[in-house]
Amino acid sequence: YCVVPLSPALGLLQFVPGTRPLQAVLTDTPQRAxxxxxxxxxxxxxxxxxxxxxxxxxxxxxxxxxxxxxxxxxxxxxxxxxxxxxxxxxxxxxxxxxxxxxxxxxxxxxxSLLPPSLLRTTLLRSCGHTPELFLARRARLTSSLSAGCCWGWLAGAGDRHPGNLLLQPATGALVHIDFGYSFGSATQV
Structure with a gap:
């Protein structure tokens, strides 16, 4: 996805189609919320x-x-x-x-208050319960999450929570967004 810098502290993220915030995926029903x-x-x-x-x-x-x-x-x-x-x-x-x-x-x-398999259920729903698609999307989810975590740790990015991750169920990819308070900018607020 593209990022367009507007100033040293502000930019626009390209719309990433078919994504939902991870927080919304995890609490997608009133019961789960x-x-x-x-x-x-x-x-x-x-x-x-x-x-x-x-x-x-x-x-x-x-x-x-x-x-x-x-x-x-x-x-x-x-x-x-x-x-x-x-x-x-x-x-x-x-x-x-x-x-x-x-x-x-x-x-x-x-x-124990939470269902044990929220992400698994979401991925299964998006792949029609076929094992091949599920395994491919799970692998994509874990690789994009681990790469984003490693990158964030190396770069010193903070403020990582489910509201700052977009899940693309069709591919299983996670997109890290909202770096507003990362890289030391929170100390300037």
Missing amino acids: EQEAQASEQYSLFIKAASLSEGPDQLQRTLQQLQLQRQQQQQHLHVHHHAMPAGPREFYQMYVNADAATTVRMFKQIS
Whole structure:
């Protein structure tokens, strides 16, 4: 695809036909979007609980207290608001306070809230369930993702998340977009 520079800090990306943001692919139904929101909320609660606790024993109690508070807030307000994402200080405290076994257990618990094969299902739908096409598209997906990750790491590009990746289901290719806060430009905002 072509990129047209408009200034040293701004450019236009050629329209890439037949693509969807990876985030939209992963949450393409209301049920999947809700599953992703629940997993994100549980993850944020775990980070906050780990940042507030002083060890693995206290972590489980703190997590249960935060979950109970969250349920009470939702019942009182009669609406479902998602937890605020954890900040850098909470992440740091989580790494200090949480042990590996607890973190792995929580990761597995939170991962179980999501369907196990979102990308596989998308690729299968786009290739008519033929094994040859599926394998070719999966290979293209992994090669374009790994090449983009290597390039991004070498170039120092940050701000990589599913909203900054376009998936072309017909080929399996991933296109990396939106480098607005990459290459040090975020320090100038």
